[in-house]
Amino acid sequence: HDDLPSMDNDDFRRGRATCHKVFGDGIAVLAGDALLTVAFEIAARAKLTRRYPLSEILREVAVAAGSRKLIAGQVADLEAEGKKVSRDELRYIHENKTSAMITTSIRLGAMSANADAKKLRALTKFGHSLGLAFQVIDDILDVTQTTEKLGKSAGKDVAAQKATYPAVIGLDASRAEARRLTKNAQNALKIFGREAEPLRELANYLLAREY
Incomplete structure (x- = not known):
């Protein structure tokens, strides 16, 4: 759905033509609908745990x-095209269209492992900061990398006058924000000790990625 002409209008994704x-x-619309339905099918097969029905x-x-997270963020993203938005409005877009899905993916893993409330809160904070950092970095790469490097159309956000962090606060401040969010994500993992090292490595990888 995200690549469709009525949305982000992207012809390439990971170096290949989009659906x-x-x-x-x-x-493409039907494929997106089918994949979302499959997500519920997979979730319905989850092994039940003591804490989470x-x-x-x-x-x-x-x-x-749904309408309170991903859809809300996408609507706000479309409505913001060509308009001047505040930092709070931009954060709302990124929190809902990107961070919410990443956070939920992490929460589902924790819930499937029967994590207690304290651990679930920590992983929720990790996912929220990681998701925001991911989108800030994505915004940065759109204006600093080539289409060949990204595997998708570079400069597309600028051309479409999208609400992005570089457009709102500048490139240097965006890089600083990505570092701050990554640090917040890693700090949320302190209660896990060395067990969370793969998640810390993931956060570092996303911060340093070039595509």
Whole structure:
């Protein structure tokens, strides 16, 4: 859905032609719908734990992908095109269209492992900061990398007058914000000690990525 002409209008993703460019808009819409439905199918097969009933697992997916999170963020993103937005408005877009889904993915893993409330809160904070950092870095790469390096159309956000961190606060401040958010994400993992090292490495990788 995100690559469709009515959304981000991207012809390439990871160096390959996007779904709508190969199969047409109609098939791309249906493919997106099918994948979202499969997410619920997979969640419905989750092994039940003592703390988290199946209804709570399914609700996590529904809320993150629904009108209060992902859809709300995408609507705000579209409405902001060509307009001057505040930093708070920009954060709202990024929190909902990107960070919410990353946070939910992490929460679902924790819930499937029967994590207690303290650990779930810590991982929720980690996911929230990681998701925001991911989107800030994505905004930065759009204006600093080439299409060949990114595997998708570079400079597209600027051309579409999208609300991005470099557009709102500048490139240097955006890099500083990405570092701050990454540090916040790592700090949230302190209660796990060395067990969370793979998640710390993931945060560092995302901060340093070039595509």
